[in-house]
Amino acid sequence: MSTTVLVINCGSSSIKYALVSERREDRIFGLAENLGSVEARIKGITVGGEPLELSIPHADHEKALETILSRLSQYNPQAIGHRVVHGGSLTKAERLTPEIIQRIREATPLAPLHNPAHLVGIEATMRLFPELPQVAVFDTAFHQTMPAHAYRYAVPKFLYTDHNVRRYGFHGTSHAYVSERGSELAGSLKQGGWLTAHLGNGSSTCAIWNGESVDTSMGLTPLEGLVMGTRSGDVDPSLHTFLASNLGWDIYKIDKMLNSQSGLLGLSGLSNDMRTLIEASEQGNEDATLAIEVFCYRLAKSLAALSCGLPRLDGLFFTGGIGENSAYIREKTLSYLPHFGFNFSKEKNDSLKRGTEGRIDNGTGPQIWVVPTDEEGRIAKETSAVVESELGATPAKKSELETAIA
Ligand code: ADP
Numbered sequence: 249m250s251t252t253v254l255v256i257n258c259g260s261s262s263i264k265y266a267l268v269s270e271r272r273e274d275r276i277f278g279l280a281e282n283l284g285s286v287e288a289r290i291k292g293i294t295v296g297g298e299p300l301e302l303s304i305p306h307a308d309h310e311k312a313l314e315t316i317l318s319r320l321s322q323y324n325p326q327a328i329g330h331r332v333v334h335g336g337s338l339t340k341a342e343r344l345t346p347e348i349i350q351r352i353r354e355a356t357p358l359a360p361l362h363n364p365a366h367l368v369g370i371e372a373t374m375r376l377f378p379e380l381p382q383v384a385v386f387d388t389a390f391h392q393t394m395p396a397h398a399y400r401y402a403v404p405k406f407l408y409t410d411h412n413v414r415r416y417g418f419h420g421t422s423h424a425y426v427s428e429r430g431s432e433l434a435g436s437l438k439q440g441g442w443l444t445a446h447l448g449n450g451s452s453t454c455a456i457w458n459g460e461s462v463d464t465s466m467g468l469t470p471l472e473g474l475v476m477g478t479r480s481g482d483v484d485p486s487l488h489t490f491l492a493s494n495l496g497w498d499i500y501k502i503d504k505m506l507n508s509q510s511g512l513l514g515l516s517g518l519s520n521d522m523r524t525l526i527e528a529s530e531q532g533n534e535d536a537t538l539a540i541e542v543f544c545y546r547l548a549k550s551l552a553a554l555s556c557g558l559p560r561l562d563g564l565f566f567t568g569g570i571g572e573n574s575a576y577i578r579e580k581t582l583s584y585l586p587h588f589g590f591n592f593s594k595e596k597n598d599s600l601k602r603g604t605e606g607r608i609d610n611g612t613g614p615q616i617w618v619v620p621t622d623e624e625g626r627i628a629k630e631t632s633a634v635v636e637s638e639l640g641a642t643p644a645k646k647s648e649l650e651t652a653i654a
Pocket of ligand 1: 447450574
């Protein structure tokens with residue numbers, strides 16, 4: 249990748265950014281947080297790993313982006329890559345044009361918390377830096393290769409045809425990066441059948457065959473599937489009727505409970521943070537112990553279910569804050585999958601250092617790897633591919649055409 253790309257991930261009150269160039273060690277990154285409040289600030293890492301903390305009281309998205317970009321302009325970014333959670337039916341990274349922006353806007357009902365924030369960031373950077381090429385990279389795009397039998401819900405057809413109700417899947421940049429890097433480490437780049445488990449505050453699994461997503465645990469929204477920090481994952485859909493009829497809850501209260509008060513936090517009544525729960529469990533907290541057990545069991549169940557999408561299982565990749573750092577959660581999850589034929593190495597699992605890639609099986613049977621994710625790197629790579637293909641395509645295509653005519 250020869251293009252230096254500024255990667256922007258705009259949330260409702262925060263902006264994550266990273267300046268991604270050839271070498272990962274040179275990366276500059278940070279987070280603008282508490283936007284719109286007196287506490288607004290930028291925290292990050294600058295050149296040579298130096299920490300940065302900058303107060304920007306009352307700054308909004310545009311002001312924060314202006315500050316970030318003015319600090320980074322000396323490094324001459326050649327393109328901006330935006331993370332966009334929901335791309336609707338868009339299947340790949342796209343150069344931002346009025347039409348693509350409109351399609352992101354149209355996908356808002358499917359990601360009401362995320363897409364409006366992305367649009368604020370996109371509009372601000374387009375206004376501030378009209379000369380820089382800008383690209384949207386979608387969390388959903390990698391999963392657009394899923395077959396219909398994996399993405400359709402068993403509900404009346406018109407909900408799909410007229411209202412786009414289907415499974416989309418998320419964390420696509422992470423599953424794409426980790427499966428590509430992991431299969432490369434395993435010596436079979438983009439070949440064979442792999443499962444990925446991205447385990448962070450949001451968690452999802454994915455089944456990948458020959459480099460393409462064939463199924464994933466998240467659905468129409470990022471609520472479906474695994475137990476997460478504050479999200480319930482799968483529940484009986486009749487829970488909604490039960491709560492409405494018996495407790496008088498409206499749909500918004502139920503949605504809030506399932507998204508923000510459930511998962512590890514709901515089960516434990518203590519925290520959404522896995523590290524905190526592991527510590528509490530070690531000190532005898534039974535709710536924390538149960539929350540961890542449900543998390544691991546449901547994760548194993550999801551991996552087993554997704555394996556149905558693969559003609560053959562070559563192995564499993566763990567990633568995300570929990571997947572990369574917790575040997576305990578990896579071991580507990582694998583203990584529910586004895587029928588997968590893994591030859592798990594407790595010694596390798598326990599000795600793997602934080603943030604490093606490594607294999608944690610004994611070398612026979614399906615492989616198990618820990619692969620730290622790099623969503624910013626993947627977004628930068630896809631952005632630079634779009635920009636470089638546009639720059640290169642016109643003259644190259646023309647000369648091919650000219651050659652053909654000659
Ligand atoms: P996000 O989804 O917000 O990017 P991360 O991928 O950083 O989040 O993952 C955050 C989760 O990783 C938290 O639950 C945190 O407790 C967990 N985590 C980080 N380090 C460890 C560790 N050493 N052991 C267990 N859990 C960990």
